[in-house]
Amino acid sequence: MTTDINAEFDITNNEQLRYIAAQAADARVNVELETEGMTLNIGPQHPATHGTLRIVARLDGEQVISAEPIMGYMHRGYEKLTEVRTYPQVTTLINRIDWVGSFANEVPFILAAEELMEVEAPPRAQYIRTALFEMGRIANIMLFLGDMAVQLGGVTAIFYAFRDREFVLNQIESATGGRFHPNFNRIGGVKDDLPAGWIKETKSSMQKVRDFCDEMEDLVVGNEIFQARCRGVGIIPADVAMAYGLSGANLRGSGVDWDLRRDADSPLAWKDLDWKVWTHPDGDSFSRYWVRLQETREATYMVEQLLDGLPAGPVMAKVPRIIKVPAGESYVQTENPLGAMGYYVVSKGELTPFRVKIRTASFSNMSISPWLLEGVLVPDIATILASLYFILGDIDR
């Protein structure tokens, strides 16, 4: 077999050298059987990329020789757009970055602005923020739990995910007014207090989420075919995961015990809770699914604890009517559903931010895909991409 030497081969990479040597050995054997590789363009419109990610894969039969993700088909220029919006207006915009668990998008930006203004939201507001943050995480990861099965061909799980996700979204809606885009955070607190009866309903919906998690353990995790497709596929060793800047469940699935909710000093209420960071030593697609499943269940307990310990008091600190953030710069990172998300806010003391740099988790998580997709089979592309779990809006913001 021959292969196109002009394709991007890095001669410093031992594995690629080994591959070329193997190819040369094959070529000696199969001199008469001349074959050539094929370039397969996966995306930008393809069911596996749920959005507009494009992957250019060079194939040898069904084996991927090299794969290159091409991002940016949905770039919306959010970093630039924030510069012409006042601070309260920015939250409307950044809701749309990771559109599935959008409450969590607002929080790091608001925290960065609060840090610059040196205001701190009252404890009740912090608890409400944390509870909604975790509910956003649940809503987000439930989608993943169903979607991963769909990528592997089991269609039924996604319907259960959408059905039970509704309970969480309803609660988010009744508290904030928005199912997908709550826009509930304000600098110095949250917009409103919780509606009457909300706590009780939320607790029952958390129980439904846990039932859903049990169902997924039966239907998906316990399925032999699912395990055969996921175990040992797309293994990321811990050092490689850290070198590529992975975060979130992708990192914890590789056995790295790193969670910003616990490890970073945050004004949010995580420090008051009794919870556990789940990790899995294997680093394969299965462990990433498993970690996310456990995190969803853990998050439901966290929400219940938050609602039990909800302190009384106001939900808004005293802030001026027209918000001008003093000059300075700050960077705040939180553990979002997809991984670490950070906002670097530079202010010149005006109504609008001077510059905002957004660090999104999916962008870094996707950057490992060329390394990870090299040498796998075509069916594993879907498995690996699904297990990395990206949201296109989180890649191209």
Added chain:
Amino acid sequence: MNPLISSFLAINPPYWVDTLAKIGIGLVAVLLPTGALVYLFLFKMMSFMQSRLGPMETGPYGQLQLLAEFGKFLQKEDIFPSKADRFVFAAAPFVVLVSTFMLVLVLPGGPDTHFVDLNTGIYFAMAVSSVSVIGILMAGWGSNSKYSLLGGIRAAGQLIAYELPLVLSVVGVVIMAGTLNMKGIVAAQADFGVWFIIPQIIGFFIFMVAVQAELTQPPFDMPVAESELVTGYLTEYSGMRFLLFFIGEFATAAVFSAIGATLFLGGWTVPFVDANAEIMDYIGPLVLAAKMVFIAFLIFWFRITYPRFREDQLQRLAWKFLIPLSLFNIVVTAIFKVVF
């Protein structure tokens, strides 16, 4: 002699009338169960299993949805991809359908109700069921699309791999019945006392797995794996040609279910009723249809629940597990046949 017609009408019509009637009945025999399976299982059972209702607006409980779908497909534009091999592209769905229609020929619906009574019935069925591979390969190659090509090649590899366990699982039944004739197999089950599913439970299991793979339904649907290959060899098809493929897929599911019912569940016979009674010519097809729906239910149940295998895992399952198991089944069956 025209058993099919004469049994219903008690007349002996000329050859051309007989042939036309057989074509008409053949169309009904293929399309009616297909529509029933699509509505019952794909529209309704799948929806109920996925906690939704499925079609509800078209007719009572969405019963006219099939007609709506049919109309929709007819209206769609018939697209040939540029640079496609037009003849191969156009012919592929018909090749697939031909294999299905030929399968139906040998199915007996009663002691005298059948299209043709071949002495090598099940052998013929196994042979013509492989013709669909050619159609799928034609579709994969003729579409001039990389996804289609990958899907077509996968389908070819898969169907060839599962042809073997399918045939070998049938061999056990043939040994027990002592005949290749489908009616003979049914009669042998009536004589034997119990349906062959009891003594041939391993054969039935292998048959079901192999049929699932032959139909390229989940968990063996890599040729059309929609999350990897868009829809594999179907990617470039639209409108009527896609509908033909779709009918082919579900008609084959119906026919294979009927073959399974004939081989393992006693075909048209009902326990405690004489298999050769004249009444069986009339209720036999209905009994067969009921058994067919049961086996199709199993097929669709797996389809809806399981995720799909990977290529290499599928081949490993066929060559390392199913084929040795079916050979073992044949040996055991042969020993019992000789000893008892």
